[in-house]
Amino acid sequence: MPNAALTIKDNRTGRTYDVPIENGAIRANDLRQIKASESDFGLMSYDPAFLNTASCRSRITFIDGERGILRYRGYPIEQLAEKSSYLEVSYLIINGELPTADELARWTHEIMHHTFLHENVKSLIQAFRYDAHPMGILVSTVAALSTFYPDAKQVHDAKIRRLNMMRLISKLPTVAAWSYRHSLGLPYVYPVNDLSFAGNLLGMMKKMAEEKYVPNPTLEHALDVLFILHVDHEQNCATNAMRSVGSSFADPFVSVAAAASALYGPLHGGANEEVLRMLREIGSVEKVPAFVRQVKKGNGSRLMGFGHRVYKSYDPRAKVIKRMADEVFAVTGTNPLLKVALELERIALNDEYFVSRKLYPNVDFYSGLIYEAMGFPVEMFPVLFAIPRVSGWLAQWEELLEDKEQKIARPRQLYIGAQKRDFVPIEKRAGSQIF
Ligand code: ACO
Numbered sequence: 001m002p003n004a005a006l007t008i009k010d011n012r013t014g015r016t017y018d019v020p021i022e023n024g025a026i027r028a029n030d031l032r033q034i035k036a037s038e039s040d041f042g043l044m045s046y047d048p049a050f051l052n053t054a055s056c057r058s059r060i061t062f063i064d065g066e067r068g069i070l071r072y073r074g075y076p077i078e079q080l081a082e083k084s085s086y087l088e089v090s091y092l093i094i095n096g097e098l099p100t101a102d103e104l105a106r107w108t109h110e111i112m113h114h115t116f117l118h119e120n121v122k123s124l125i126q127a128f129r130y131d132a133h134p135m136g137i138l139v140s141t142v143a144a145l146s147t148f149y150p151d152a153k154q155v156h157d158a159k160i161r162r163l164n165m166m167r168l169i170s171k172l173p174t175v176a177a178w179s180y181r182h183s184l185g186l187p188y189v190y191p192v193n194d195l196s197f198a199g200n201l202l203g204m205m206k207k208m209a210e211e212k213y214v215p216n217p218t219l220e221h222a223l224d225v226l227f228i229l230h231v232d233h234e235q236n237c238a239t240n241a242m243r244s245v246g247s248s249f250a251d252p253f254v255s256v257a258a259a260a261s262a263l264y265g266p267l268h269g270g271a272n273e274e275v276l277r278m279l280r281e282i283g284s285v286e287k288v289p290a291f292v293r294q295v296k297k298g299n300g301s302r303l304m305g306f307g308h309r310v311y312k313s314y315d316p317r318a319k320v321i322k323r324m325a326d327e328v329f330a331v332t333g334t335n336p337l338l339k340v341a342l343e344l345e346r347i348a349l350n351d352e353y354f355v356s357r358k359l360y361p362n363v364d365f366y367s368g369l370i371y372e373a374m375g376f377p378v379e380m381f382p383v384l385f386a387i388p389r390v391s392g393w394l395a396q397w398e399e400l401l402e403d404k405e406q407k408i409a410r411p412r413q414l415y416i417g418a419q420k421r422d423f424v425p426i427e428k429r430a431g432s433q434i435f
Pocket of ligand 1 (some may be wrong): 130266267268269295301302303304305306307308309310357359362363374
């Protein structure tokens with residue numbers, strides 16, 4: 001709509017302002033002209049947790065949370081999951097277009113030939129305790145890679161940037177697999193470049209004494225589809241961390257370490273780990289109603305794998321995963337916790353508490369069951385999330401760097417603390433009664 005604008009009347013002064021509306025939004029900075037007096041800083045918007053604030057204009061991922069739609073670069077997630085591969089989607093998310101056969105072959109070659117890690121990284125991982133959480137190892141090791149590739153600091157050199165993006169996408173599976181082998185006290189397995197991306201990861205994690213590891217094609221394909229589903233999800237907590245840290249022009253290794261740290265939390269990528277713990281705690285179908293009652297009491301426990309800031313209907317990724325579960329279980333045998341999960345979903349989707357709050361299963365609700373059936377321990381779930389998500393983080397990071405409107409991310413605050421007061425000598429203090 002041309003010349004769309006919002007007319008605001010300030011009741012403090014009686015003045016009115018026309019604020020332009022573009023892409024369904026006003027610019028928060030346009031509010032600054034609204035002042036109660038000449039010395040006033042100007043009006044701000046207050047939005048803890050960014051509930052209604054767009055921090056960027058993006059061409060990467062589209063989500064319609066009400067209708068359960070997710071598209072990467074315009075392509076519906078269901079079509080990509082059915083017809084594409086992770087490396088093809090990774091190319092798409094970063095470059096904006098699907099690759100030709102030639103482009104895909106070159107991309108695959110590049111990614112699969114950057115999978116090796118410097119031998120020193122091995123000693124770094126070996127220094128962790130045997131029971132270190134692999135996500136802690138991943139975060140630390142990715143940050144440490146920054147010191148191996150000092151050229152990565154040149155974030156404005158497009159060629160160097162691309163090289164380091166490639167390094168990150170390729171090396172994350174190796175770091176992940178080695179952190180897993182470390183926890184088992186097993187020797188680290190080197191990457192095999194002629195396996196697929198998912199097949200190579202499976203090999204580095206599972207290979208024992210066999211001459212050459214041959215992945216089960218169903219499990220290899222299922223892992224690849226799970227990777228596609230996790231590539232990007234616009235401005236979530238981890239991506240916001242990636243953009244925020246990247247906005248100071250920090251190199252992509254430390255920025256990815258920050259994003260992975262955000263992903264680690266139980267409300268975000270750590271949720272699939274929590275789902276499994278919850279299902280185990282419930283244990284059997286008969287105990288589901290009592291558990292749901294407990295959650296509804298609102299005493300802090302949540303139905304993990306349910307609810308989403310954006311989706312107010314069924315997460316489209318959860319639908320794909322639920323369908324794929326049958327294929328995986330045909331190979332691995334059914335995960336006994338599936339029955340508990342299905343009952344939980346059935347009860348929740350018919351319960352007023354969940355229905356009225358529009359709480360539906362999210363991507364993490366079923367992914368953990370598949371990962372467990374494939375033999376991955378729960379601690380590896382967030383790591384398996386981070387491996388493909390790095391493509392999305394990097395696409396978002398590059399978009400940020402090329403966006404002329406972006407500056408260092410630096411929110412404002414509303415200060416509500418003490419006004420100026422004079423220093424009190426220690427013998428005259430009343431004490432704050434904290435200890
Ligand atoms: N179980 C029970 N109640 C819930 C749940 C849940 N999983 N999620 C939200 N609610 C309730 C809240 O208590 C709140 O109720 P109230 O209005 O009576 O206070 C209402 O629903 C709205 O919840 P918010 O916390 O305001 O929603 P928000 O958008 O901030 O949170 C989140 C979204 C963090 C995903 C939340 O739904 C949650 O904690 N889910 C469980 C963890 C999870 O599965 N995370 C993975 C998300 S997907 C991903 O990150 C890859």
